[in-house]
Amino acid sequence: xALSGIEIFKLTPRKNCKECGFPTCMAFAMKVASGAxxxxxxxxxxAEAKEKLAxxxxxxxxxxxxxTGDYExxxxxxxxxxxxxxxxxxxxxxxxxxxxxxxxxxxxxxMENIKKVDYERIGEQxxxxxVAVKYTGxxxxxxxxxxxxxxxxxxxxxxxxxxxxxxxxxxxxxxxKPVLVGANNDNLEEMVKLAKESGIVxxxxxxxxxxxYALVEKTHQLGYKELILNAGSENMAKTFENAxxxxxxxxxxxxxxxxxxxxxxxxxxxxGDSYLQTALAATFIMKYGxxxxxxxxxxxxxxxxFALRQxxxxxxxxxxxxxxxxxxxxxxxxxxxxxVTVDFALTYFVVSGEIERAKVPVYLLVPDAGGLSVLTxxxxxxxSAGVIANAIKSSGLEEKLNRKRLILPGKxxxxxxxxxxxxxxxxxxxxxxxxxxxxxxxxxxx
Amino acid sequence: xxxxxxxxxxxxxxREVTLGSGDKAVAIGGKNVLPIHSFxxxxxxxxxxxxxxxxxxxxxxHDDLKKIYDGVLEDTAEWAKFAVDNxxxxxxCLRFAGADPDGKNKSVEECVETAKKVAAAVDLPLxxxxxxxxxxxxxxxxxxxEALAGENVLILSAREENYKTVGAAGAxxxxxxxxxxxxxxxxxxxxxxxxxxxxxxxxxxxxMNVGSAAVGYGFEYLSSTMDRIILAAxxxxxxxxxxxxxTPVSTETWTVKESAASEDDEPAWGSSIERAIQMEVATxxxxxxxxxxxxxxxxxxxxxxxKTFISNMLGSGLN
Ligand code: SF4
Numbered sequence: 001x002a003l004s005g006i007e008i009f010k011l012t013p014r015k016n017c018k019e020c021g022f023p024t025c026m027a028f029a030m031k032v033a034s035g036a037x038x039x040x041x042x043x044x045x046x047a048e049a050k051e052k053l054a055x056x057x058x059x060x061x062x063x064x065x066x067x068t069g070d071y072e073x074x075x076x077x078x079x080x081x082x083x084x085x086x087x088x089x090x091x092x093x094x095x096x097x098x099x100x101x102x103x104x105x106x107x108x109x110x111m112e113n114i115k116k117v118d119y120e121r122i123g124e125q126x127x128x129x130x131v132a133v134k135y136t137g138x139x140x141x142x143x144x145x146x147x148x149x150x151x152x153x154x155x156x157x158x159x160x161x162x163x164x165x166x167x168x169x170x171x172x173x174x175x176x177k178p179v180l181v182g183a184n185n186d187n188l189e190e191m192v193k194l195a196k197e198s199g200i201v202x203x204x205x206x207x208x209x210x211x212x213y214a215l216v217e218k219t220h221q222l223g224y225k226e227l228i229l230n231a232g233s234e235n236m237a238k239t240f241e242n243a244x245x246x247x248x249x250x251x252x253x254x255x256x257x258x259x260x261x262x263x264x265x266x267x268x269x270x271x272g273d274s275y276l277q278t279a280l281a282a283t284f285i286m287k288y289g290x291x292x293x294x295x296x297x298x299x300x301x302x303x304x305x306f307a308l309r310q311x312x313x314x315x316x317x318x319x320x321x322x323x324x325x326x327x328x329x330x331x332x333x334x335x336x337x338x339x340v341t342v343d344f345a346l347t348y349f350v351v352s353g354e355i356e357r358a359k360v361p362v363y364l365l366v367p368d369a370g371g372l373s374v375l376t377x378x379x380x381x382x383x384s385a386g387v388i389a390n391a392i393k394s395s396g397l398e399e400k401l402n403r404k405r406l407i408l409p410g411k412x413x414x415x416x417x418x419x420x421x422x423x424x425x426x427x428x429x430x431x432x433x434x435x436x437x438x439x440x441x442x443x444x445x446x
Numbered sequence: 447x448x449x450x451x452x453x454x455x456x457x458x459x460x461r462e463v464t465l466g467s468g469d470k471a472v473a474i475g476g477k478n479v480l481p482i483h484s485f486x487x488x489x490x491x492x493x494x495x496x497x498x499x500x501x502x503x504x505x506x507x508h509d510d511l512k513k514i515y516d517g518v519l520e521d522t523a524e525w526a527k528f529a530v531d532n533x534x535x536x537x538x539c540l541r542f543a544g545a546d547p548d549g550k551n552k553s554v555e556e557c558v559e560t561a562k563k564v565a566a567a568v569d570l571p572l573x574x575x576x577x578x579x580x581x582x583x584x585x586x587x588x589x590x591x592e593a594l595a596g597e598n599v600l601i602l603s604a605r606e607e608n609y610k611t612v613g614a615a616g617a618x619x620x621x622x623x624x625x626x627x628x629x630x631x632x633x634x635x636x637x638x639x640x641x642x643x644x645x646x647x648x649x650x651x652x653x654m655n656v657g658s659a660a661v662g663y664g665f666e667y668l669s670s671t672m673d674r675i676i677l678a679a680x681x682x683x684x685x686x687x688x689x690x691x692x693t694p695v696s697t698e699t700w701t702v703k704e705s706a707a708s709e710d711d712e713p714a715w716g717s718s719i720e721r722a723i724q725m726e727v728a729t730x731x732x733x734x735x736x737x738x739x740x741x742x743x744x745x746x747x748x749x750x751x752x753k754t755f756i757s758n759m760l761g762s763g764l765n
Contacts, residue, residue, distance in 0.1 A: 082677070084670040116714065121662070213449035237761035241485040245451065253452030275751040278724050279731035282661065283759070286669065286735050299715040303704040304728035307662025314666055346664040353702060436578070440548050 003056045005033040011049035012042060019043055061250050061259040063090065064226060066201055067155035068177050073129055075228070075290040076261035081251055083312065090261075091313040092285045094305070095130035095157055095293040097267055098149060100142035107145060110296055114152055117302045122320055122345050126306040128154065132181075132293050135160035139168070146172050157181060157263070157291065161205065163190045174198035179291075181205065181230055181263060185215060192222045203228040203263055208238075209245045216257050227260045228290065233268035236280065240287065247288040261290030268293075274301060285309050320345035321371035326395050327352065332361040335403040337445060339431065339438075340388055342369035342377050350435045358439035365406075367391035374409045385418030392423060407431040407445075453486045456680035460490060460739065461688045463653055465537060465623055466571025467598045472536050474653070474739040475690030478680060481737040484760050492760055494536035494740045495730075495752050496573055498696045499525050501552070501560045502544035508700070510719040511745060523563035530568045533746040539602070539694070540564050541575040545586055549577075554585050558593045565597050573625075573742065575602040575694070584608040588615035595620040602692065603627030603655045606638055610645060617647040625692055630657035630667045632674045632687070639686045653740075654689045660698040661729045672736040693733045696744035699726045727751050 003011075009029035020041045022028040031037040032053075039045055039053050063077030073093055080086045096114055098107060118127040131154045135142050146156070146169055156178035160166040166182055181203030183191035195202040204219065204227060206212035212229060219227060231242040243262050250259035264284045270277035278301045281292050285308050294301065314320055321343045329352070341351045343366050355362060367387050369377035377383040392398065392406070404426040408416060410433030419428050432441045462476040476490025483489065503519045504512065518524040526538050540561065544552040565572060574590055576583035587601050588611055603625040604612035616622045626642055628634035635656045642652055656675060659668045672691065679687040699705055705722035707715065715721060726748040730741055734756065743749050 082670070082673045083666065084674055209451075210449045217447070235761070236755075236758040237484065240482060240759055244483065244485075248452050249449070252454070253450060255447075255450070255452070257447070257449075273751070273754075275723060275727045275747060276754060279727050279751055279755045282728040282731040283735050286732055298720075300717065300720040300724045301728075303715070303721060304661050304725045307660075307704065308665060308728060308732055311662060311664070311666040312669070346667075349663050349702075353706075356703065357701065357706075437548075 003033065003053065005030040008032050008039075008053065011039075011045070011052060013044045013046075015044060017044070058256070059259070060254055060256060061247075062225065062227075062256070062261075064201055064228065064261050066177055066179055067129075068175070071129075071153060071155055072177070073155065076259075078247070079251065081248065087315045088313050090290070091309055092289055093129040093155075093291050094281075094297070095132040095291055096128050096297050097132040097134055097159070097265075097293050097295060098145055099134040099136055100138040100145060101136045102145070107148070111149070111152060113297050114154070117297045117299055121306060121310060122322060124310055126302065126310075128294075128297050128302075130155045130157050130291060130293075132157040132159055133169075135162060135165050135169070135182075137162075139165050143168055143172065155179070157203070157293075159203075161187060163187050163194065166191070167194055170194060170198045170200060174200055177201070179203055179228055179263075181228065183215075183219070185211070185218075188215065188218060189222065192219060192224045195224060195226065201226045201228055203230050205230045205232075207232070207234070209242055212242070212246075213249075213257055216260070220257075229258070229260050229262045231262050231264045231284075231289070233265045236269050239264060239269060240283065243284060243288045262288060263291040263293065264289040265293045267295040270295075277301070278304065281305050282308055285312055322348045322366060324366050324368040324391070326397060327364040327366065329355050329364065330359055330361040332363050334401050336361045336363060336401075337405040337407050337429075337442075338363040338365050338392070338397060338401075339407045340365050340367070341409060342366065342372065342374050342383055344369070344371050344373050344377070347373050347435075351438065354435045354438040355442070358442040360439075360442040360445075362442065363397060365391055365395060365397070374411045378412045378415075383412060383415075385415050385422050388415070388419055389422035392426075398425075405429060407441075409433070453483075454681070455487075458680040458683035458688060460676075460679055460690055461649060462490065463623060463650060463690050465573070465598060465600050466569075467596065468569060470569045470571065471598070472571055474692075477739075480676065480680070481735055482759050489760060491739070492756050493734050493738060495749050495756070496537040496539045496740065496742045497529050497533060497535035497746065497749055498539045498541055498575075498694075498742050498744045499529060499564075500541045500543040501557060502550055504543065507744075508719050508722060511722075514746060522560050523567040526564045527567045529746075530570055533749055535570065535749055537571040537573055537600075537740070538564070538568055539573040539575055539742045541697075542577060542586060545582055546577040547579055547582055554589045557586055558589050561590045562593050565594050565599075572597065572599040573602050573692070574599050575742075580605055580607040584611045587612045591616040591620040591622055594622070598622060600625055600653060600692070602694065604638075604642070606634075606641075609638060609641060613642055613645045613647045617651045618645075621651075623651050623653055625653045625655045626689070627655040628657065630659070630664075630671045632656075632671055632678070635671075635675060636684075636686050639689060643686075649685065649689065652689045654687075654691050655693065656691055658693050658695065658698045658733075659729075660702045660704075660725060661732055662704065663698070663702060665729070665732060669732065669736040672733075672738070676737045690739035691737060692740040692742070693738040694742045695726060695730045695733060696742055696748075699729045700744060723747050731755060 012025040161182035179201040266280035370382040413430040459478040460475040479486040678684045
């Protein structure tokens with residue numbers, strides 16, 4: 001919560017010495033409150049007052065970093081509840097859970113799946129970022145599994161409320177800045193000590209919102225603020241409530257006690273039902289899960305979840321774009337037609353989906369149209385006859401084709417004449433205005 | 447310092463609309479808190495899930511899905527009954543894919559016969575969906591509305607191009623409910639609702655279809671548009687946006703590459719039916735969290751999953 005002028009005035013020495021350039025401390029305090037002047041302009045201000053002010057102006061939700069080097073990720077740091085107000089900044093990370101109760105076959109299978117699911121979607125590499133390792137009482141097995149998981153080079157989340165086991169486990173991976181989820185009301189002091197010593201992020205467990213609030217306050221008193229809040233796994237309704245209340249208390253209630261990222265064990269809520277797990281993971285991507293823990297990753301659950309995450313964490317001001325180039329469908333030949341669309345990802349996806357449905361060999365030319373839709377880019381002058389003609393000329397298609405047909409989006413039929421002039425030797429055909437008409441159009445084209 | 451809950455109290459409320467008739471009628475809407483926020487107050491009626499069936503043998507559906515309905519696909523009324531008896535959806539969405547002029551182009555009369563048979567075979571509420579061809583839908587919906595007078599079906603949907611005919615026949619003449627469909631945009635949604643009101647269609651008879659998208663395919667526009675609509679409906683008490691929302695999920699999710707790519711084309715991706723269900727379930731959940739009051743899915747497994755999801759998320763399930 002920002003401080004008022006009066007509150008800042010109380011922090012000044014009230015000497016009215018004018019050294020700050022203002023006639024009175026009060027006038028100075030008012031300017032500081034409005035953000036026009038830095039508190040440092042007063043040479044007499046105490047260190048304590050400065051700290052108070054810094055605290056009051058710190059972000060409502062802390063950004064917590066986990067992992068190191070190429071594997072470092074930021075969590076939290078969000079400023080809004082709804083993405084139309086401002087961008088969500090730090091995307092939800094996915095974890096796959098392991099445990100000391102798991103046999104070697106299962107361990108190997110899940111590790112293999114994590115390696116397999118690694119693919120690109122619109123310029124973003126998609127893969128699980130985290131391995132969560134749960135302690136259920138077999139210490140030597142627990143440590144052994146952690147050692148074996150190191151080869152995956154993922155960020156570790158140690159799920160362990162046994163201080164001794166956690167200490168040994170942390171020693172194995174502390175240089176990778178892991179998370180230790182396991183501090184609770186009974187072991188807090190020892191866990192905070194361990195977290196401080198090994199420089200790891202501490203995950204807090206509490207049965208409900210109020211208990212969690214008290215636990216965070218206690219952790220603050222112990223001087224530790226590298227925290228993640230576990231939204232719990234008692235039941236779905238409660239977990240959802242916790243995740244919403246954490247975020248809302250911080251951002252709407254302007255109370256930094258809950259201004260931390262969250263972790264949600266949707267695997268435990270789903271109890272082995274992989275469809276339910278996907279439904280829950282989708283829910284917590286949208287509503288405030290910073291880390292979502294899954295039982296396993298396969299393409300079947302990864303494809304929708306990573307796709308949803310990419311949508312939700314995109315900047316509303318910056319549309320998603322695909323790379324401008326020539327895309328090929330069904331092995332086009334030298335007499336296949338060339339369709340034109342734009343580099344706005346949504347348009348490209350709809351158009352390419354319909355082309356795939358048509359199962360007809362074509363080239364799809366995507367010029368640099370500023371990442372806008374067909375009509376918008378045309379209106380903005382970014383999809384003009386010149387742009388299309390230049391894209392054709394630099395594409396190498398003129399040399400490749402013996403029958404040169406260019407299919408124009410129906411919505412920009414007006415460009416036909418100009419393109420004919422710029423591309424002699426090409427037959428310019430006006431295509432459909434709606435993508436869903438593409439299969440019929442292509443099947444009737446000859 | 448003690449914990450203080452920061453929930454907002456809203457003055458507005460999403461209107462309650464009833465579909466169907468008799469014992470099996472279902473009400474949708476009625477919330478005055480954000481979607482699924484049962485801890486804040488009245489979430490209204492739990493969201494309802496409908497199962498999609500079509501009026502022809504759906505050649506483009508996944509074989510494993512068609513197998514579930516083996517023996518009833520040729521008879522739409524049998525299919526509807528089978529779906530109700532075996533999977534217990536909240537409603538049935540009968541989609542007239544066969545009426546599409548670009549496809550089988552079945553006559554309006556044929557469609558009316560099918561609609562009557564389906565209505566006679568099941569007592570759950572019906573959602574009647576068309577072809578997306580506005581001219582054909584206009585004729586189709588008018589005729590079906592007449593034939594099913596008294597059934598209180600939901601017509602999906604009236605668009606800007608045909609709302610006058612569809613609204614007049616569907617709601618004014620034969621007392622059904624109408625879904626007003628727009629592209630994904632709050633202002634377009636509001637505008638069509640106002641046009642519907644001017645036509646004489648009461649708010650109690652209106653539902654919104656504010657567009658749909660599969661996750662990964664511009665879903666952020668849909669979810670942000672729904673956020674804005676619900677915030678305006680609840681926060682600003684905007685009566686032109688307080689209609690419950692129905693979102694067709696299946697028609698979006700089954701055609702995208704993640705679901706439709708064959709196992710030969712994408713060997714690394716594994717089972718295609720598995721992918722398609724996961725895509726449908728992820729989108730369904732994301733749409734419900736965004737505030738849909740009713741959704742339409744295609745796979746019985748998706749239906750079962752979302753029923754479990756809703757009862758547990760609202761705290762009424764056994765978990
Ligand atoms: S320099 Fe500091 S003490 Fe002096 S007038 Fe300004 S605010 Fe007051």
